[in-house]
Amino acid sequence: MAILVVGSVAFDSIETPHGKVDHCLGGAATHFSLAASYFTDVRVIAVVGKDFSAENEAVMTRRGIDTRGLERADGLSFHWTGAYSGNMDEAKTLGTDLNVFANFEPKIPEAYKDTEYLFLANIDPVLQARVRSQMPKVKMVCGDTMNYWIADHRANLEKVMRELNVLLINDGEVRMLAGEKNLVVAAEKVLAMGPKTLVVKHGEYGATAFFSERSFGGGLKARHPFRAPALPLAEVVDPTGAGDSFAGGFYGYLASQPELTPAVFRKAMFYGGVMGSFAVERFGTERLQNVTREEIDARFKLFQEISHLDYTGA
């Protein structure tokens, strides 16, 4: 089934130990859409400026992404400037030019309104809620957020969280949201805020899913958390968008399956790691534009090989 994603489509200027790029295509919705497009149909809602070219849009349409929800406003597109050094586990933001994104008011095309899978990328929770409320047929909602909304827009964020099937955030964000250092206790507190399931991303160490009694339908239960590995990589060219690519692989696979079961959820966690591992191999979205389904499946097997006791390929 198709996924509707609302979030940023932007230009990124990035410096890492492997080089420097200026104004390459980026943004959470872009990384997410490209990663998810290998699994299911994707519809995108975002705002871009006059500097967003036909070639920029073609990057998405070539992957079959429906861009009818891409609004063109007067002015320049959202532009982020950042740098990574050392272990590259954290970006240093050097500049955030919101430009047309400052007045982003998501508009949902009629043709999108029947979408059953909604992904709310990291934007103002007020906008996340507004989009959610206009999607009456939605079956599953997955969302992201960041420290800024957790610290200063708490009430709005909590309203969105109550509607989420899956909240996908990182270690620091879970601990901040819960006001608790222990990951398991923090996860329980966050689940009590509303999300049926919580996926915590640990960067180079993988991700952990924490389930509640509400995670699955039909009496299905997951008794314990599930940990998916990340692939140890000798070269991380650009970590920008790794988390959004994880989300795209994860949610794209979920939406492609007829039923949500614990087994399907586990595979989705692996596909999330797979797409994240591709994303960081090149600057911007380059690798996500040209990966093949065969490469994705081979890497999925590699994720099994590096984490399963009974893998027989070695």
Next chain:
Amino acid sequence: MAILVVGSVAFDSIETPHGKVDHCLGGAATHFSLAASYFTDVRVIAVVGKDFSAENEAVMTRRGIDTRGLERADGLSFHWTGAYSGNMDEAKTLGTDLNVFANFEPKIPEAYKDTEYLFLANIDPVLQARVRSQMPKVKMVCGDTMNYWIADHRANLEKVMRELNVLLINDGEVRMLAGEKNLVVAAEKVLAMGPKTLVVKHGEYGATAFFSERSFGGGLKARHPFRAPALPLAEVVDPTGAGDSFAGGFYGYLASQPELTPAVFRKAMFYGGVMGSFAVERFGTERLQNVTREEIDARFKLFQEISHLDYTGA
């Protein structure tokens, strides 16, 4: 087959958010021996002071640990004072009283000299090398170290590393040893220093094994690293000795197996995580003294459940 471990047997005074203990039995060799004792015979070489009681020794002998190598010197036993707060991922050392450990000169009892599996816990690499050189029948050597030896005793440490089948250290130590931030590149550099296999402990995120062409005999190869999970725990009472308990479970299982294969190595990584997860449930060695083999096997299954795609128990 039996394991010989040389390292510290000490008293620890520890404060964590869960309480405070004074002079409880600790030390790397103690945690290691107790954890390994559930899998194979263990022989220990260490020095203790006059304050080391018959009851302290009985903690080890009750688990069948051979304590004939426990030397009693004039003076007090090694005493470490430390505290944990917040996420408890790092100990704050408040005091290190080496006492009799300052002049530790390991003596190997005749009855120990046929031991085939040697574990060199974190002590001066000069002593590690001296013990190694007196064990002509040794078949496998596994070792640990710490930042202090890496920074200031490099040449001695490098000599020991060349003799190791497995080097077991943590993330920060691997990066420090290699002078390299990327984990995979750092691991390759460390393997080039001599250890046939490198196991990197990631604390609450598990551990990763990096293999070389020399990891296994008989033409066996592991094509990729292996990642073992750690159990997400809602309550960590005392992290002291978690790494040594990991080493004990890991090496104890390896030594209990007739042959070293990639499949055996993977299971050993899981048993390492299992024993580490028990160790932190209580202060000091309390939990390692009374865990049962049934509990160990049940937790091993739990480790599979939280990490394997095809686990059918959920």
